[in-house]
Amino acid sequence: MFSSFGQLGEGLRATGYIADSIATTTVFLAAKLHKPVLLEGPTGSGKTQLAYAVAEAANTSVERLQCYEGINEEKAIGKFDEPLQRLCVELKSKSANVDWDSLRTELHSQQFFGAGPLLRALQCEKPCVLLIDELDKVDHAFEALLLELLSVWQLSIPKLGTIKARSIPFVVLTSNEERRIGDPLRRRSFYLRVEHPTAEREAEIVALRTPDSTHEFHAGMAGLAKALRGWSMEKPPSVSEILDLAQALKVLGSEQITPEMRDILLPLLAKTEADRRKLLLRDGFASLIFDAQQYSAEALRRSAA
Numbered sequence: 001m002f003s004s005f006g007q008l009g010e011g012l013r014a015t016g017y018i019a020d021s022i023a024t025t026t027v028f029l030a031a032k033l034h035k036p037v038l039l040e041g042p043t044g045s046g047k048t049q050l051a052y053a054v055a056e057a058a059n060t061s062v063e064r065l066q067c068y069e070g071i072n073e074e075k076a077i078g079k080f081d082e083p084l085q086r087l088c089v090e091l092k093s094k095s096a097n098v099d100w101d102s103l104r105t106e107l108h109s110q111q112f113f114g115a116g117p118l119l120r121a122l123q124c125e126k127p128c129v130l131l132i133d134e135l136d137k138v139d140h141a142f143e144a145l146l147l148e149l150l151s152v153w154q155l156s157i158p159k160l161g162t163i164k165a166r167s168i169p170f171v172v173l174t175s176n177e178e179r180r181i182g183d184p185l186r187r188r189s190f191y192l193r194v195e196h197p198t199a200e201r202e203a204e205i206v207a208l209r210t211p212d213s214t215h216e217f218h219a220g221m222a223g224l225a226k227a228l229r230g231w232s233m234e235k236p237p238s239v240s241e242i243l244d245l246a247q248a249l250k251v252l253g254s255e256q257i258t259p260e261m262r263d264i265l266l267p268l269l270a271k272t273e274a275d276r277r278k279l280l281l282r283d284g285f286a287s288l289i290f291d292a293q294q295y296s297a298e299a300l301r302r303s304a305a
């Protein structure tokens, strides 16, 4: 998929994704060794986006299985198209000499099977990225279904048989840690923790989204993110929320956050009642801004060094 570690890093950056060197190495090795990558960490930290960025950098497509409670094999692998099968039987039964055995075989061939994302990923001519997103939403039984796919790159489907991979996809599993993913899947995967980025990296991410703003603005957003996350909030802001805030400030025509902006910005910064109260405390917001300024000055100093 990628000829070198450097090519991958540059490719990701060109898609607008800023990965640290550990993430880049892990993805590179996993792609080379045909290992799935299990990404775990808070929501909005860039797990799903990494899968799309890898696909774009490799110039390939994404097959995405969005997990949810109660998801079943049919959704993941696919199912026979029953109306089409019925239609075929009706048409064929009109002719005098029907060979029922061969008709039954035909009805259970891939022609009559509507493939789901797991099967489609195996059928790609060129290796694609298979994103199995938010795997923590499903139960252990469903995890077991993935084991065959990820160890021998094939799927056994009742009545259809065993389908082997035409190409081996690069598999990305993500989890927001609502439920613990079982050990058999962990054993087969490389494990990458996706945490909130460092202030320097977050400033770079913001810079990619608001390229016409100043360095100070980008570092300011990263500093505020770090300050908010250091505040033991009930729901600390994710990268995506910091990007929203940066866009909102652009709309407001402001490059700086001042204590007077508290009430306008509160709906963007505090997303639970407890967090709102915290920021509404006397001097709460002003001291947050003070911390943010310290962090952004540090980030600017380090990036200049």
Ligand SMILES: Nc1ncnc2c1ncn2[C@@H]1O[C@H](COP(=O)(O)OP(=O)(O)O)[C@@H](O)[C@H]1O
Pocket (backbone or CB within 6 Å): 016, 017, 018, 019, 042, 043, 044, 045, 046, 047, 048, 049, 050, 174, 205, 239, 240, 243
């Ligand atoms: N490292 C990063 N580089 C660029 N953008 C990022 C990065 N991390 C997060 N983002 C932004 O945050 C948004 C949310 O990320 P997402 O992948 O949906 O999070 P998760 O799947 O972890 O909940 C992305 O669409 C992207 O805009």
Ligand SMILES: [Mg+2]
Pocket (backbone or CB within 6 Å): 044, 047, 048, 049, 133, 174
């Ligand atoms: Mg996600």
